[in-house]
Amino acid sequence: MIKIENLSYSFPQKDLYNKISFTLEDDQHCAFIGTSGSGKSTLIDIIMDPERYMFDGNLEIKPNCKIGYVSQFSQLDKTKETTVFEYLGEEFFKLQNEITSICTEMETSSHIDFLLEKYQQALDSLDAIGGDDFESLLNKKLNLANLMKHKDSRISALSGGEFKLIQVVKEMLHSPDLMLMDEPDVFLDFENLNSLKNLINSHQGTMLIITHNRYLLNHCFNKIIHLENMELQEFDGRYIDYNFSLLQTKIELLELAIADDDEIERNEAIINKLRFFASIYSDASNGKALKARIKIQERLEERRIKAPFLDIKQPDIRLTTYNEAEEIIALKVTDYNVAFDETLLENVNFEIKSSDKVAIIGSNGTGKTTLLRDIFKNNQASIEINPEIKVAYLSQLQGEILNESNTILEEFLSIGFETHEEIKSYVSNYGFEREILEQKIGSLSGGEKNILQLAKVAASKANMLLLDEPTSHLDTYSQIALEKAIENYNGAIIMISHDYYSIINCMDYVLIIEDKTIRKMRMRKFRKMIYADYFDKDYLEIEQKKKSIEMKIELAIKNTDFELAKSLAQELESLIKLL
Known part of the structure; x- marks a missing residue:
């Protein structure tokens, strides 16, 4: 399907690839992984439109290859007046109308041969997307995505996660030879994440998907492409084995x-x-x-051994507070309500202590982000923040916290850093090298922007952090670094997340949104709910044991106790077989 040989490409500020090569065969489902900013999205752009890029090397794509693409960024507003059925069937209805128009024209025209050719082309195009079975195929995909209930809903009524799934369904209905997806899992709740897994696994065709989601990586792929430090390696098999x-x-x-x-x-x-x-x-x-x-x-x-896939840059995220006060009530929310076209939340009451680490969970579109943003603004009588508490906010809308027209240097000068050298030293801990500090923030990858937000949050030394989907766009190494930073932080954290691992590994309890209000849930009950409604209990418990052994191996390697590391690796291998 795709063959790339010795491809090299550079931006003005940075080299991306150094003679990388890989092949992608028919019907392979391939995960494309690598640290943030390593050039994954750019490589997908090159595959989609090679004429736009001046690269060295060879790129071969199967002749007449039909490519489907799902971006990491949704365009919800452009289709707001359309129903889900109309949006998904847009090409089908267009071809049907074209065939009807050609038939009408044939009744009176003398150019029959030309019209017959057009008629056959339209029939072939209709046949390529399922022909008369199109609506049946559409219904099957909606059922797989658990979105059949929204078939007649307007697109504008969907949550962001539901719309992302609809985009995936639409591209699949076009029957592409090659399906490219750039972080389709970002912001999906637990239910929608399972739906995405079902859609990927049911798709017959070649797929290349950028993802950092540990659940999808373990369940959806039979090939791994790993891009790191300008080099690339392929692995035929599961991510967990890789x-x-x-x-x-x-x-x-x-x-x-x-x-x-x-x-x-x-x-x-x-x-x-x-x-x-x-x-x-x-x-x-x-x-x-x-x-x-x-x-x-x-x-x-x-x-001397050089290993580009082992020497992986992991950000050194350090979340600290400007003071260490005795435990107090940091936040009190009393009779909070929010409504737009309809009521999202009503009569919400809870309080957060100054050392609590809390996850807010709930389905897409239930008001989680609105609540967190209102806490940050702190301009409602129903929200009371203790005067001793300093708040910092990380937004899932990165442009809300970062000025994307600034360079990295300008951004940190604007928050109180005094010299370029001070900024360079600070952001280098987060993986930002000197050559990109003059780069506009808008040109960074989604993962790099989130790391930059985390660097700003850490620099604030606030003692209450509001984190809205902080693991979104982050590579797996950065996710683990963030989890360690959260564990070591001694202030309060309120985190919106659909990342099961981050919640289990870092949070004290959850606040769950149900029936337009919020209730507190202990972690043990949260686990039971997750096991019952979304993910397999045995899988998740083995995953937790696996993580524990991996941490012991990391410590053994750090202490250069390689015999212990090898022994633990054997124990890990037996666990992996259970998965």
Whole structure:
């Protein structure tokens, strides 16, 4: 379906690919992974429209390949007056009308041959999307997506997550040879995430999907393409097996690297001694021995292990507070109500202590973001924030917190940083290299913008954080870094999230939106609800055990206890077999 050979491409500020190659066969479902800003979306853009890009290397796409595409950004407002059925059947109705028009024209025209050719082309196009079975196919897809109830609803009445699924369904109904999707899972609630999984797994055709969602990665793909540090590698198989092979390789290579380092260090000591003797004694043999040792050292340095898929930049997210006060009531919400065309929330009451870490959960479109934004604005009588509490906010609408026309330097100068060097030092911890600090924020990837928001939130040293979908667009390494930062934070956090892992790993309890109000739910009950309604209990519990062992392996590697790391890896492998 696709063959890429030795493709290289650069932006003015940054190199993206260095002679990358891969193939994608018919009917493969491929996950496209890599850290934020590594160039995944750009590569999909190149595949869709290669003529727009000046790249080196070869890109071959199957002749007459029909490509379907789902962007990571929805365009809900453009179709607001259309029903779901009309929106999904747009091409079908257009072809039907065209066929009717051609038939009418044939009754009176003398150009029958031309019209017959047009008629056949329209029939072929109709047949390509299912022909007379189109509505039946549409209904099947809506049922898979659990959206049949919205068939006659206006698009404007859908939540953002529901509309994203509708976009996926629409592209699939066009029967593309190649389906490209850029983070289709962003902002989907638990139910819609399962629907997306069903749609992906039911699709007959080749798929290339950018995703960082750990649930989808483990359930939907038979091939992995990993782009990292300008290089790319392919893996035929499941993500969970690929991840394990990376971990095994990491243990082996780091063990070899330490042996290399020891040898380099020993050789360096010998070179220093020979230099010392050569400076005292003018003996030719000392000079020859020194030159020989220097050549050995050069060879050792050249062979030093370089592993682009193991040397992955993980942001160093540090969430700290400007003070450490005794535990107080940080936030009190009393009889809060919100309505737009209809009531979303009414008679909402809860309070948050200054050390509570709380997830707000609920279906797409139930008012979670509106509530969080109102808490941040703090201009309603129903919302009371303790005077000792300083609040910072991360928005799922990144332009709400970041000025996208600013450069990274300008953005941090505007919040109190005094020198360019201070900013460069600070943002380097978040993976932003010096060469992109003069880049406009609007040109960054979605993941990079969210990391930048996290850097701003951390710089505020606020003691209550309002985080709206903070893991959206983040690669898996950044998600894990954020989880660690949240665990170590000693202030209050209110987080909207549909990421089960982040909730389970970081939160004390959840506030669940049901029947237009909010109630508190302990984590044990939340787990039971998730097991009953959305995800398999055994799978999730094994995943938690797997994460625990992975953390122990990471610690063993850090302590250079490679025997323990290998032993734990065997334990991990047996767990993975259960998955």
